[in-house]
Amino acid sequence: MGIVTYGNPEVDMSNVAKMRPTKQPRRPHHIQQWAERKHLTQAQLVDELGADKSIVSRWYSGSSPSVEWQAKLAAFFGCEPEGLFRDPNDYWLSQFLKGRDQEEVDRIRATLETAFPARKKTA
Numbered sequence: 001m002g003i004v005t006y007g008n009p010e011v012d013m014s015n016v017a018k019m020r021p022t023k024q025p026r027r028p029h030h031i032q033q034w035a036e037r038k039h040l041t042q043a044q045l046v047d048e049l050g051a052d053k054s055i056v057s058r059w060y061s062g063s064s065p066s067v068e069w070q071a072k073l074a075a076f077f078g079c080e081p082e083g084l085f086r087d088p089n090d091y092w093l094s095q096f097l098k099g100r101d102q103e104e105v106d107r108i109r110a111t112l113e114t115a116f117p118a119r120k121k122t123a
Contacts (some may be wrong), residue, residue: 025066030087034077037088049076 031105035045042060045055049072059065065073070081083091097105 021028025064026043026062027085028062029064029089030082031059031065031073034073035087038077050071058065 032042035042040048042056043053045051046056051069053109055069056066065084070084070086073084074081077088079088079091086094097108100108
């Protein structure tokens, strides 16, 4: 950016971005569902991660974890960081189907639909 002058004093604005890092954008995540899947309360998640309780509380209120915390959470839950932004069941299924050819996916789908027919909607 360089030096900006307003009146007489010169203000060096070249390090403004370094002074305050950009805020993590809000993005819907499923951290609470991932914790519930492991039968963990919010307090237990704090203990397991060694995190400050205010950070975990913010996640439970909808704030997105930083990239560093995404990596720690993913390692803890056994998923990729991107998996935190998916329902745990959706993530599991996507990983199960990953790398399979379409014919095999079609067979899996047919097997599941036969074993678990769609539920009838009730009025």
